Amino acid sequence: xxxxxxxxxxxxxxxxxxxxxxxxxxxxxxxxxxxxxxxxxxxxxxxxxxxxxxxxxxxxxxxxxxxxxxxxxxxxxxxxxxxxxxxxxxxxxxxxxxxxxxxxxxxxxxxxxxxxxxxxxxxxxxxxxxxxxxxxxxxxxxxxxxxxxxxxxxxxxxxxxxxxxxxxxxxxxxxxxxxxxxxxxxxxxxxxxxxxxxxxxxxxxxxxxxxxxxxxxxxxxxxxxxxxxxxxxxxxxxxxxxxxxxxxxxxxxxxxxxxxxxxxxxxxxxxxxxxxxxxxxxxxxxxxxxxxxxxxxxxxxxxxxxxxxxxxxxxxxxxxxxxxxxxxxxxxxxxxxxxxxxxxxxxxxxxxxxxxxxxxxxxxxxxxxxxxxxxxxxxxxxxxxxxxxxxxxxxxxxxxxxxxxxxxxx
Numbered sequence: 001x002x003x004x005x006x007x008x009x010x011x012x013x014x015x016x017x018x019x020x021x022x023x024x025x026x027x028x029x030x031x032x033x034x035x036x037x038x039x040x041x042x043x044x045x046x047x048x049x050x051x052x053x054x055x056x057x058x059x060x061x062x063x064x065x066x067x068x069x070x071x072x073x074x075x076x077x078x079x080x081x082x083x084x085x086x087x088x089x090x091x092x093x094x095x096x097x098x099x100x101x102x103x104x105x106x107x108x109x110x111x112x113x114x115x116x117x118x119x120x121x122x123x124x125x126x127x128x129x130x131x132x133x134x135x136x137x138x139x140x141x142x143x144x145x146x147x148x149x150x151x152x153x154x155x156x157x158x159x160x161x162x163x164x165x166x167x168x169x170x171x172x173x174x175x176x177x178x179x180x181x182x183x184x185x186x187x188x189x190x191x192x193x194x195x196x197x198x199x200x201x202x203x204x205x206x207x208x209x210x211x212x213x214x215x216x217x218x219x220x221x222x223x224x225x226x227x228x229x230x231x232x233x234x235x236x237x238x239x240x241x242x243x244x245x246x247x248x249x250x251x252x253x254x255x256x257x258x259x260x261x262x263x264x265x266x267x268x269x270x271x272x273x274x275x276x277x278x279x280x281x282x283x284x285x286x287x288x289x290x291x292x293x294x295x296x297x298x299x300x301x302x303x304x305x306x307x308x309x310x311x312x313x314x315x316x317x318x319x320x321x322x323x324x325x326x327x328x329x330x331x332x333x334x335x336x337x338x339x340x341x342x343x344x345x346x347x348x349x350x351x352x353x354x355x356x357x358x359x360x361x362x363x364x365x366x367x368x369x370x371x372x373x374x375x376x377x378x379x380x381x382x383x384x385x386x387x388x389x390x391x392x393x394x395x396x397x398x399x400x401x402x403x404x405x406x407x408x409x410x
Contacts, residue, residue: 001209001368004219005305007354008347011222019221022382023214023375032389033177034374037185038207044200046172047187050150051194058114058148061195062090062103064134065118065188066126069152071250072184072370073118073192078246079366084197095126097133104137111143116150118188120180122158125401152187179389181254182378184370198363206367210375217372221379223354227300228273232352234299235274236292240281240339241306243361248278251373258377258388270386274300282338289342293349301346301353303339308360310336 027035037043054061063073070093077089092100107113115134119127135145146167153160155173164171172187183189185207194200227235237251255276264270279288281303292299313330320326326334346353359365381388 001206001359001365002213002216002372003357004216005355005357006343007223008350009223009226009352009354011219011226015222015225016218018383019218019225019379020214022221023218023379025382026375026378031177032179032378033175034179034182034185034378035211035371037178038204038211038371040175043175043186044190044204047190047194048200050170050172051191054114054150055195058112060088060090060107060110060113061116061192062092062113062134063116063118063192064092064127064130065116065152066093066124067253068180068183069118069120069124069127069188071181071246071253072189075184075246075250075370076189076193076198076366077196079243079361080193080196080198080363082243082361086196089192089196092130093126095129100130100133104134109141110138110148114148114150115145116152116191117160117164118152119158119160120154120174120178120183120188122153122156122160122162124160125398128159150191152191181257182374182389184250185367189370193363202363203367206362206364207371209364210368210371213368213372217375217379220354220356220372220376221383223300224274224376224380225383227352228271230352232298232300233272233274234277235302236277236279236299237302237304238279238281238284239304240335241304241309241358241361242280243309244304244306245278245280247366247369248280250370252276252278254373254377257391257394259380259384259386260393261386261388262393264385265387266385271384273380273384281342282335285338285342292351293345297351299351301351303343303353303355304358305336305339305355306358306361310339 063070070091074091077086080086090103092103117127117131131145138145146169149169151160151164151169151171153171153174154176155161161171172191174183174186174188178186185203190200190203193203224235235255237248239245239248259273261270310332312332315328315330318324318326343353343355358369378388
């Protein structure tokens, strides 16, 4: 389904052993639940049931969440857009008034629209602010947000769950041991997927498959460890498929929030890790490739190629005489050639590169990708002796923003 095809860097056995020990330590932890989600029947059943309930009443679904509460679901819908009616799903993430106004102006009435408010903590400033704006708009149309809403949050009391309970709004629970950016295979991603029409059993099957791929995960962890040792402090996740563009954004958040820490668990200065970049081939070959090829040798390239995408398209007639090499070639052939050419160029220039092959963009393969990246990042946290499941650097800005609002100093 997903495999490490090749790399121009040879791994040390000691690093592989360290990676294996780190993965085993991760999977032995009792305080983490993201890798246990495939086994939790209630999570999958509750999402499927709620999806059926609202699909019988509504034909448009808007999911409101930011960061880990938005990216996962949006990545699923974006990847599945070629097989499912993605136009019936919308996402509101940022507190940009123009974006929100544009969505509200897109329909004259929202009788058939269902709204889903997603916040793990139940107190996310952006989500609650957008909910207020939506509620105001619906009231002008004689509608109540509580009559066409689902909440996804932890079960603890919070501003969001308190409102939901008092208003009779159904709540899908995010388990306490699931971190926000590790929540894509919880109701955060499963409800949007199910509303789109994706068979949740297929997602679940892919996640189970990924949990068995310990050799692949250890190889990816080991390559990352040795990349940091080589002081390659930019990791470019280069996906050769448009359907994985939002997936690349999800990877960036997962990597950045999980691995960049000031201190180790022992209170010592944490090791430096790379800054993630999400790239799309062949698009970004025309934007940032020059900097990669002739700039500082401080980058590690993860190329992800999708076999079914590269096999797509029919051979076309070539009308350009100077481009005879296009005779009988399909668009998929061109994309494959671009990827192959770039891998060879990286090797020639001695730029660290590995190539991961995806079978397709099926629900199974996508869920496997989510779980594999989560396990790689979690195991890296173990290997680096850091807490990969908090984000203290994010909290200060949140606190100060609320203080500014409370003091009316804008």
